[in-house]
Amino acid sequence: MTIIRGADADWRVLQEALADVRRSAPHLQTELLLGGSAEIAASVGAE
Structure with missing residues (x-):
């Protein structure tokens, strides 16, 4: 899973979201x- 941060997104919020994913999977x-x-806060991709 990849999260790509947009220019204005809060880095800490995205790190916390990724930490939740890592704990659950x-x-x-x-x-x-x-x-x-x-133009976007974040883009999430998964394969």
């Missing part, structure tokens, strides 16, 4: 990336 690979888009 520790087998998933997860990462939080800087995207820089001002």
